[in-house]
Amino acid sequence: MESMTKYKETPTPETLNFLSSVVGEAHISTANADLEQHAKDQSFHEAHTPGVVVWPDSVEEIKTILKYANQQRIPVTPWGAGTSLEGNPIPLYGGIVLDTMRMDKILEVRPADFQVDVQSGLKYKDMNAELGRQGLFFAPDPGANASIGGMLANNAAGTRTLRYGTTKDNVLRLEVVLASGEIIRTGTRAAKTSSGYDLVHLFIGSEGTLGVITQATLQLAPLPDKFSAAVASFPTPENATQAVSGIMGSGITPAALEFLDLATVSALNASGELEAPEQPLLLIEFHSATDAGLAEELSIVEQICTQEGCSQFEGGLGRKERDRLWSARHQTYEILVRSNPGSAFVIMDVAVPISTYPRLVALAKEELAARGLHGYLVGHAGDGNLHPLIPYTPGDADSYALAFAADQAIVEAAISMGGTATGEHGVGIGKSPFMSLEHGSSLEVMRAIKATLDPHGILNPGKIFGVGEG
Numbered sequence: 001m002e003s004m005t006k007y008k009e010t011p012t013p014e015t016l017n018f019l020s021s022v023v024g025e026a027h028i029s030t031a032n033a034d035l036e037q038h039a040k041d042q043s044f045h046e047a048h049t050p051g052v053v054v055w056p057d058s059v060e061e062i063k064t065i066l067k068y069a070n071q072q073r074i075p076v077t078p079w080g081a082g083t084s085l086e087g088n089p090i091p092l093y094g095g096i097v098l099d100t101m102r103m104d105k106i107l108e109v110r111p112a113d114f115q116v117d118v119q120s121g122l123k124y125k126d127m128n129a130e131l132g133r134q135g136l137f138f139a140p141d142p143g144a145n146a147s148i149g150g151m152l153a154n155n156a157a158g159t160r161t162l163r164y165g166t167t168k169d170n171v172l173r174l175e176v177v178l179a180s181g182e183i184i185r186t187g188t189r190a191a192k193t194s195s196g197y198d199l200v201h202l203f204i205g206s207e208g209t210l211g212v213i214t215q216a217t218l219q220l221a222p223l224p225d226k227f228s229a230a231v232a233s234f235p236t237p238e239n240a241t242q243a244v245s246g247i248m249g250s251g252i253t254p255a256a257l258e259f260l261d262l263a264t265v266s267a268l269n270a271s272g273e274l275e276a277p278e279q280p281l282l283l284i285e286f287h288s289a290t291d292a293g294l295a296e297e298l299s300i301v302e303q304i305c306t307q308e309g310c311s312q313f314e315g316g317l318g319r320k321e322r323d324r325l326w327s328a329r330h331q332t333y334e335i336l337v338r339s340n341p342g343s344a345f346v347i348m349d350v351a352v353p354i355s356t357y358p359r360l361v362a363l364a365k366e367e368l369a370a371r372g373l374h375g376y377l378v379g380h381a382g383d384g385n386l387h388p389l390i391p392y393t394p395g396d397a398d399s400y401a402l403a404f405a406a407d408q409a410i411v412e413a414a415i416s417m418g419g420t421a422t423g424e425h426g427v428g429i430g431k432s433p434f435m436s437l438e439h440g441s442s443l444e445v446m447r448a449i450k451a452t453l454d455p456h457g458i459l460n461p462g463k464i465f466g467v468g469e470g
């Protein structure tokens with residue numbers, strides 16, 4: 001990759017001394033192991049090592065670091081848990097990686113308001129383990145144990161988004177350090193507000209390019225009293241995806257509605273994590289205040305599935321079976337990696353309006369087949385999100401080119417259906433070429449916002465707008 005001379009990729013001894021004086025000697029490293037650990041997320045994108053990693057533990061330390069980096073034109077890339085799937089925290093231009101791991105405190109829980117104040121380095125699973133003792137949870141659930149800062153910055157979502165929303169729907173206030181070092185606090189604790197520009201949501205999905213999030217007030221939900229799960233198997237993906245539209249059109253909002261194609265079901269069955277008919281399936285979860293409510297929803301959904309040709313509907317699954325199903329669903333990627341030894345994966349993340357979901361799934365299958373590729377189609381079907389997972393052979397340029405071509409064709413098709421290049425993984429590296437197609441002239445407004453908040457382009461350069469554009 002071309003080097004951007006405007007940036008200082010490798011820190012000077014003076015810079016290292018300065019950073020050390022801010023965070024303390026024990027919390028800065030240029031050791032290869034630390035640099036390599038912060039050179040790559042969980043995506044298939046190429047690694048790039050930073051010049052230095054720092055682990056601050058307060059907003060004041062971050063303020064001081066950013067002020068200095070801004071004056072010196074040193075790139076700063078925030079780092080949460082490094083579980084992104086689109087290269088989002090890869091420090092493309094070296095410089096400083098700012099790892100928020102030490103800022104992992106729950107600051108205050110307000111059960112009566114269903115709210116929690118947290119530091120941004122806290123991992124959401126750790127937070128939910130603590131909140132569960134008070135009957136509360138933060139609903140967005142990316143499979144990996146992501147940090148709250150990383151979830152906010154990528155607007156992460158997950159299996160329960162259908163009922164509870166994405167990360168952006170569950171955040172009320174933020175504390176953010178801007179590139180200049182200025183600290184701002186935005187948002188209120190009220191459930192709604194019409195007060196001025198919505199700066200909270202400006203930072204959601206900004207992938208560390210507009211500021212470093214240091215604290216957040218999150219909206220929580222009560223742990224459901226009653227829940228139930230169902231597995232609906234269908235002879236074809238068309239039947240399964242038509243049933244998705246039917247369920248969503250019925251007025252019922254399941255807590256989760258996931259689609260797995262035949263190849264994925266077969267791989268999960270072979271791993272021993274799932275025992276389902278060898279057919280495409282929908283995995284559905286219901287939450288309700290009463291048993292009667294659960295039974296009613298289950299019965300309506302079963303009727304819809306039957307009308308759409310469902311060949312087997314296993315409903316009313318208890319906690320043990322339900323936990324096992326979700327464990328299999330959350331381990332899907334790892335299981336597919338194990339069942340394709342020697343392969344890497346292009347991990348996709350398109351989303352479309354729900355009525356076009358069947359067309360998207362059919363088209364993804366066609367694009368794979370046209371290139372002689374095998375792939376897996378998995379998705380948060382209830383919100384129109386599909387993750388085609390396409391194996392390729394690392395080091396084999398032809399194999400990668402084919403997988404990449406299928407990826408590009410599917411993304412373009414999703415956008416042409418009124419959808420998006422990324423439902424939840426963010427723009428990172430792989431989706432920046434589609435930003436113009438998706439956003440048209442509003443991309444210029446995004447550029448103007450970036451130039452206002454980060455005029456020297458030091459924050460996570462190369463992301464959102466692409467390489468060569470701070």
Ligand SMILES: Cc1cc2nc3c(=O)[nH]c(=O)nc-3n(C[C@H](O)[C@H](O)[C@H](O)COP(=O)(O)OP(=O)(O)OC[C@H]3O[C@@H](n4cnc5c(N)ncnc54)[C@H](O)[C@@H]3O)c2cc1C
Binds near residue numbers: 042080088
């Ligand atoms: C097995 C697996 C399954 C996954 N499933 C899902 C899924 O279902 N849904 C989903 O949405 N995602 C999923 N992901 C992707 C990933 O977990 C999410 O994107 C998550 O939000 C990343 O959080 P992180 O803490 O790891 O952030 P990182 O990867 O460390 O960083 C993400 C981005 O946020 C920025 N950032 C980090 N912290 C801050 C901060 N404090 N302030 C400002 N910017 C910051 C970084 O610079 C980067 O651009 C999955 C990942 C894996 C490995």
